[in-house]
Structure formats: structure tokens, C-alpha cells
Amino acid sequence: EAGVTQFPSHSVIEKGQTVTLRCDPISGHDNLYWYRRVMGKEIKFLLHFVKESKQDESGMPNNRFLAERTGGTYSTLKVQPAELEDSGVYFCASSQPDPTQRHEQYFGPGTRLTVT
Amino acid sequence: AQSVTQLDSHVSVSEGTPVLLRCNYSSSYSPSLFWYVQHPNKGLQLLLKYTSAATLVKGINGFEAEFKKSETSFHLTKPSAHMSDAAEYFCVVSPYNNNDMRFGAGTRLTVKP
Numbered sequence: 001e002a003g004v005t006q007f008p009s010h011s012v013i014e015k016g017q018t019v020t021l022r023c024d025p026i027s028g029h030d031n032l033y034w035y036r037r038v039m040g041k042e043i044k045f046l047l048h049f050v051k052e053s054k055q056d057e058s059g060m061p062n063n064r065f066l067a068e069r070t071g072g073t074y075s076t077l078k079v080q081p082a083e084l085e086d087s088g089v090y091f092c093a094s095s096q097p098d099p100t101q102r103h104e105q106y107f108g109p110g111t112r113l114t115v116t
Numbered sequence: 117a118q119s120v121t122q123l124d125s126h127v128s129v130s131e132g133t134p135v136l137l138r139c140n141y142s143s144s145y146s147p148s149l150f151w152y153v154q155h156p157n158k159g160l161q162l163l164l165k166y167t168s169a170a171t172l173v174k175g176i177n178g179f180e181a182e183f184k185k186s187e188t189s190f191h192l193t194k195p196s197a198h199m200s201d202a203a204e205y206f207c208v209v210s211p212y213n214n215n216d217m218r219f220g221a222g223t224r225l226t227v228k229p
Binding site for chain 1: 152157158159160161162165206216217218219220221222
């Protein structure tokens with residue numbers, strides 16, 4: 001079974017540019033999550049999709065971040081325009097639709113974003 | 117409110133000796149607790165989870181953790197470290213049936229030959 005995949009693995013962009021991160025969850029996982037780890041800090045929750053709907057986006061830092069999950073399959077996270085403080089590792093995770101398994105989240109390897 | 121404190125940012129052990137990674141939590145609700153491990157260039161992998169059943173939880177690769185409500189702790193242990201255990205470990209707390217997962221800062225485990 002393929003795991004959660006993320007693309008790209010690394011991205012280096014200049015301040016003010018736009019970057020789009022992609023996450024492909026495990027097939028059949030309705031729940032999809034985005035997290036971010038800024039250098040030296042904890043991993044922080046950004047948002048949660050159930051299928052194509054945003055269930056909880058309370059962790060999104062500001063309106064420069066836009067997450068989508070059209071069709072309820074893969075998801076994208078766009079940062080526009082990028083700022084220096086956006087640098088970090090962005091993780092995606094997915095979990096099964098069964099509520100009893102809801103917390104067993106499977107994580108991707110992350111995308112390391114560097115804004116210069 | 118809920119939070120997690122991992123008491124050591126870095127732990128170094130010799131191969132074959134016991135591992136102890138410490139985690140204290142704070143939660144207003146009956147929590148679920150997890151340990152995840154991240155090897156270099158890999159995603160976070162679930163080691164074990166506590167969800168209000170047995171307080172001693174066994175996970176993969178010989179790891180286990182004990183939920184101690186009186187001490188608000190959920191320390192991760194392994195009797196004998198292996199070189200392949202070298203990685204970063206995260207303690208996570210979440211209210212039951214809620215997506216609000218709070219991660220600790222992580223503990224980097226080094227295993228010396």
C-alpha cells in the first residue's frame with residue numbers, strides 16, 4: 001500500500017514568490033491534514049479536510065495560505081506571497097473515515113520550504 | 117487547553133542499553149496520547165497510542181509507554197536500544213475524538229555503537 005506522498009521534497013523560493021505544495025493521501029482516506037514545523041519549534045496543526053470540505057482551518061496562519069482539495073483526493077497548499085517566516089517543513093497526513101481510527105494519522109515525508 | 121512537554125531535546129544511549137524518552141502532558145479532557153517517530157527523510161510513523169484502555173501500551177519495534185494520570189506522564193521506553201532506533205521522537209496529545217493534536221518539541225535519540 002502506497003503511503004502519503006508529498007511534492008516537492010524541497011523548495012527554495014525568494015520572498016514574494018508563490019509556492020504550491022502537493023499532498024497525495026493514502027487511497028480511501030477521507031481525512032487529510034496539513035501541519036507545519038518552523039525551525040526549532042513544535043509541529044503545528046494548520047487545517048483538516050474531510051473529503052473536499054474544510055473541517056477545521058483554525059491553524060492557518062494568515063490569508064497568504066490557501067489550501068484546496070478539489071474532488072476529495074489530493075490537496076494543495078499555496079503560499080502567496082511567501083515571507084521569510086514561512087520557511088519550515090510542511091507535513092501532510094491522512095486518516096481513515098472510520099471515526100474509531102480517526103486519530104491514527106499517517107504522515108508524509110514533508111516538504112522543506114526555504115524562503116530567502 | 118492541552119499541551120505536551122518533552123523533557124529532553126536530545127538523548128544519547130549506547131546500543132543495547134535502555135531507552136527512556138520523557139513526556140508530560142496537560143489536558144482538560146480525557147486525552148489520547150501518541151508517540152511518533154521520524155527517521156531522516158521519512159514521514160512520521162506511529163509507534164503507539166493510548167486511548168483510555170490499558171495504561172501500559174505496547175508499540176512497534178519493542179517500544180512501550182505507560183500512561184500515568186497521577187503524574188500526567190506518558191514516557192516512552194525500550195529495554196535495549198538498537199542502532200536503527202536513532203531518530204526523532206514526538207509525543208502528541210489530543211482530546212478524545214478530536215483532531216486538535218498538540219505535538220511536543222521532539223526528542224532526538226542518538227544510539228552509540
